[in-house]
């Protein structure tokens with residue numbers, strides 16, 4: 051294995067894949083090509099502790115540079131791969147330089163979905179994906195200033211919480227009838243709407259933005275219902291698109307992501323793809339595309355093994371988290387296709403409860419608000435397919451952990 055392995059994207063996935071390659075026995079050069087100027091960094095704090103100022107750019111680094119040096123991993127930062135030529139086994143950089151690979155990893159992540167409404171290029175309108183985006187947002191934060199967040203997803207709500215803490219008047223505009231509509235049950239949406247209201251963030255739902263007005267900077271958000279909201283800053287968080295163009299133009303199979311198998315292999319045996327940009331099989335949910343750090347990290351380990359000729363299929367249960375105010379939401383599994391929601395705890399007044407999602411009587415996902423132990427147990431209940439009843443889940447008198455113990459006690463020795 052003296053060939054070069056090229057990794058495209060100095061990403062979460064790359065930060066795991068490159069060292070894992072060494073651990074799996076890759077002896078040739080490893081070159082990571084990233085179009086951002088930074089070594090791979092943790093993106094989740096961007097809308098949390100980095101925006102609030104509690105962490106700086108150095109704190110975000112996934113690994114220090116000497117760790118990569120020790121593993122003999124080379125970085126080419128600020129360089130973009132423009133194309134992959136599979137017949138010559140080369141990639142072409144924006145500068146025109148060509149680099150040869152023996153194996154290739156596509157870890158290109160996602161990019162934010164942008165809007166093309168009137169006025170959407172005015173100064174003071176931001177998106178949120180990388181360090182540079184947050185630095186621009188931070189420069190616009192003013193105590194007493196007015197911020198509008200377009201989109202009530204996790205990232206929009208996290209950003210609202212931080213800007214509120216930094217002293218801004220924050221309004222969230224969500225087109226759907228409730229926030230987090232794509233990802234949670236209405237019970238969980240209502241909880242977050244209440245909490246944001248209690249903290250002083252205004253949430254307006256079923257409202258569409260039709261444009262932005264201002265001279266050179268944004269001064270007003272125009273809504274389709276005719277209202278105008280005066281504003282000093284706008285942040286747009288309306289989802290992401292997977293970066294699949296490099297793969298698609300190289301005739302690799304794509305479908306809302308680069309199609310890979312359980313070992314992260316694409317339709318070309320010399321090329322893997324890892325992280326947000328992939329559509330991969332899950333033993334629990336069929337083919338899925340995930341936007342999460344645990345996914346990028348775990349899939350990278352399978353990819354490293356595959357590049358070294360080994361089979362270590364990626365079969366982890368998806369999980370996520372979101373931090374808002376004093377709330378840690380931890381999500382086990384995916385609630386796709388659920389037909390029943392069971393709530394455990396008092397969600398209407400307090401800040402601690404869990405919502406369980408069942409599909410045909412089977413637990414498929416759980417949203418745990420300030421309940422880390424229930425999150426840990428839920429992961430196992432789902433992953434191990436342990437049968438539970440709605441009554442058991444709802445009853446706070448029954449410790450969730452005891453449901454695991456019941457299975458253990460009944461299993462054959």
Ligand SMILES: Cc1cc2nc3c(=O)[nH]c(=O)nc-3n(C[C@H](O)[C@H](O)[C@H](O)COP(=O)(O)OP(=O)(O)OC[C@H]3O[C@@H](n4cnc5c(N)ncnc54)[C@H](O)[C@@H]3O)c2cc1C
Nearest residue numbers: 059061062063085093094130131158159325326341342343
């Ligand atoms: C604000 C924010 C908050 C988040 N919060 C959470 C959270 O709380 N929990 C959670 O699990 N996940 C969270 N996520 C999602 C998480 O950050 C992503 O799932 C994770 O970063 C995915 O990693 P990745 O390896 O797929 O790609 P990324 O880490 O996104 O990196 C991809 C890299 O590839 C680069 N690239 C793309 N094309 C090329 C090219 N042609 N040449 C060179 N470089 C290229 C990109 O610029 C980027 O640097 C959050 C994301 C954001 C933006």
